[in-house]
């Protein structure tokens with residue numbers, strides 16, 4: 177990949193739109209722009225930087241579209257190179273044609289993320305900020321968006337560089353006792369390093385919040401389970417406020433997983449409605465039931481639905497016993513006469529004498545929420561319950577999986593170094609300290625190689 181090329185991409189998403197944008201970056205941007213885009217009134221003066229100019233996309237004398245173009249001369253541009261953007265009508269033919277014209281003038285197709293890669297290589301942004309740009313584009317909830325903004329403002333960089341500085345101090349202390357053994361003994365050196373290492377490890381460990389990071393980037397995964405016909409699909413629809421899943425009075429209606437999404441507390445919440453769990457000979461339903469169990473295993477939170485208008489059944493009991501820790505029990509169909517009593521209501525059951533254990537929900541340790549899919553108001557406590565799992569710290573500096581991975585490696589090396597210093601001559605810790613420094617540098621891009629850059633930028637979109 178030649179960094180002196182002038183690159184081009186269609187910067188807007190495929191399909192039809194009011195406006196579509198072609199973006200160029202590199203030394204030949206102005207020359208190519210001049211060839212393909214004729215300014216109205218054909219001025220003879222050179223392009224003025226940072227001025228949006230009306231004109232025409234032309235192939236020779238043939239006008240292909242009218243639009244606006246802007247030239248941003250280096251270094252005052254996103255990539256710190258000459259950048260040109262041509263705004264045309266957002267039709268795929270026009271944009272494709274414009275792209276071809278620029279390619280014919282010597283531009284090269286940009287690789288995914290290549291504009292941002294150049295911004296990084298030219299020192300305009302560090303690596304974690306470059307990634308924040310993509311997080312911002314991908315953000316689907318308020319909290320994810322806020323985290324991306326914090327990263328773009330340099331939150332990660334400041335945190336990681338701060339940690340790296342502390343590590344440099346430790347390395348300098350080590351170098352001093354290795355180089356001047358007559359002034360600082362090994363014991364003194366080690367005694368000084370140990371608390372510093374410990375506090376640095378604690379600082380980094382505190383910032384490794386994997387649950388929070390996953391919540392931000394993947395959202396909260398909720399599984400809605402229960403035996404057939406208790407109203408799972410109705411509950412999904414009522415929670416989402418849309419008719420997502422098919423509802424019928426026939427048990428076994430839902431055969432496959434049905435997913436819906438909503439936002440709670442600024443976090444994406446993905447609810448999976450599942451096939452009713454029961455013993456069945458039906459091949460298709462069997463697979464569905466298997467998927468239901470898997471959805472529960474993979475979920476962050478499980479909602480078990482019961483039909484309050486019917487006595488508890490064996491399938492209900494089996495599911496209650498199998499519930500994971502993070503789960504609530506929804507006693508649905510409260511609009512009908514009730515057959516299931518809450519633990520504290522055990523004695524008011526009409527037929528308690530006959531089948532006591534059948535109708536009383538024994539204390540399970542799980543939150544019990546009486547509700548009705550027919551009455552959305554009653555679902556507010558369900559949403560409140562889910563919201564409890566979406567709470568995220570606003571202070572969370574590091575959220576990207578790649579950054580967390582690097583932090584964990586850094587902590588691993590620091591722990592090794594600490595163990596060495598506690599038992600062996602301290603200079604033996606030098607390699608681990610260096611490795612920790614390297615891992616931290618990968619986050620900001622202070623220490624990177626081509627391979628790492630390829631990996632980071634390959635997940636970007638073309639034109640960014």
Ligand SMILES: Nc1nc2c(ncn2[C@@H]2O[C@H](COP(=O)(O)OP(=O)(O)OP(=O)(O)O)[C@@H](O)[C@H]2O)c(=O)[nH]1
Nearest residue numbers: 404405406407408409410425428429430452509549
């Ligand atoms: N009265 C009343 N009926 C409900 C309620 N929730 C669901 N139903 C009815 O119960 C029947 C089954 O509802 P579904 O939502 O399809 O139940 P499900 O648990 O998804 O069933 P499967 O997909 O077969 O596992 C339908 O006739 C619904 O209209 C409720 O809160 N009150």
Ligand SMILES: [Mg+2]
Nearest residue numbers: 408409429430
């Ligand atoms: Mg269903």
